[in-house]
Amino acid sequence: MFWIDDLWKFGISAFVGTLTVFVPLLDTRTEALDPIPVVVTIPILKDLAEQVGGPYVRVTSLLSGYENEHTYSPKPSDLIAVRKARLLFEIGLGLEVWISSLVRNAGSQALRVVTTSQGVELIQDDADTHEHPHTGKHTTDPEGNPHIWLDPANALIMLRHITDALIEVDPSHEAKFKANEAAYRERLRQLQKELSDRTQRLPDRRFIAHHSAWPYLAKRFDFHIVGTIHLQAGTEPSALHLQSLIEKIRKEHIRVIASEIQLSQRLPELLSRETTARVVVLTTMPGGVPGTETYLDMLRYNVLQLVGALETT
Secondary structure, X not given: OHHHHHHHHHHHXXXXXXXXXXXXXXXXXXXXXXXXXXXXXXXXXXXXXXXXXXXXXXXXXXXXXXXXXXXXXXOHHHHHHHHHOOEEEEOOOOOOOOHHHHHHHHOOOOOEEEEOOOOOOOOOOHHHEEEOOOOOOEEEOOOOOOOHXXXXXXXXXXXXXXXXXXXXXXXXXXHHHHHHHHHHHHHHHHHHHHHHHXXXXXXXXXXXXXXXXXXXXXXXXXXXXXXXXXXXXXXXXXXXXXXXXXXXXXXXXXXXXXXXOOOOOHHHXXXXXXXXXXXXXXXXXXXXXXXXXXXXXXXXXXXXHHHHHHHHO
16 A cells, blocks of 8 residues: 555656756747747847847838838738737938828837937038928028947947846846847857058048938048938939039039939939949848848948949049
């Protein structure tokens, strides 16, 4: 009788031991199958969130890289993605004028919206001066130029906001998130040094910009923007403005026009035909052109394209 009781107890003990072994595995599997649902407005934020979050995040970018971030119209699938998300990362500064209504319509009480431009030193210069579409007068954007991510130093500030938000939602992986952030910071630091060294040999750093997306990149890598085609997003420049640019290019021997894949190429090509300036096509978004799927790839592509055009024209 006693040996039957002992055997029964041994069976229970073995069963409990088996559960002890398998429960952590079940927890890990459940955890891996349930990453944090994250929505971002533009691809740069998707890349940064995935760099930090790794397998613990599932990131959806509302823009793919080919659209104009200023004039984007959300789709029904965007509404569904926002409704299911725990975190939404945006740039802010009036870049995504369409996002507030999307968040409001989604109606999710669990969603946290993180503005990644907080703490960035904004540029407010001629690149932020826009021509009013009705009066023709020039006004200055009080918030500053929103294309902050084109300076890698600003991307690091954005990265910190993303890391802090992920830790708040998933504190169990704080150490991993911080380690991923530190590793990415080092990779970006090395790339910035490589590109800065590459630009030092340029005798002429001037170019005409397609629209006011490039002052942060220009400041960081010492390029000089001497004119802008589109003074206001979504608005055609006047004939008088285009003629003044043509005269400036001819008179000052400007050799490069930096176009953008997200915008129509008609006006940059028009200026090129009227002058001797060469058009080089850049991208403000990762994925905009082949080979720029990550932020590091995009940054390298833009700087080297500009350097190459300035060296060979």
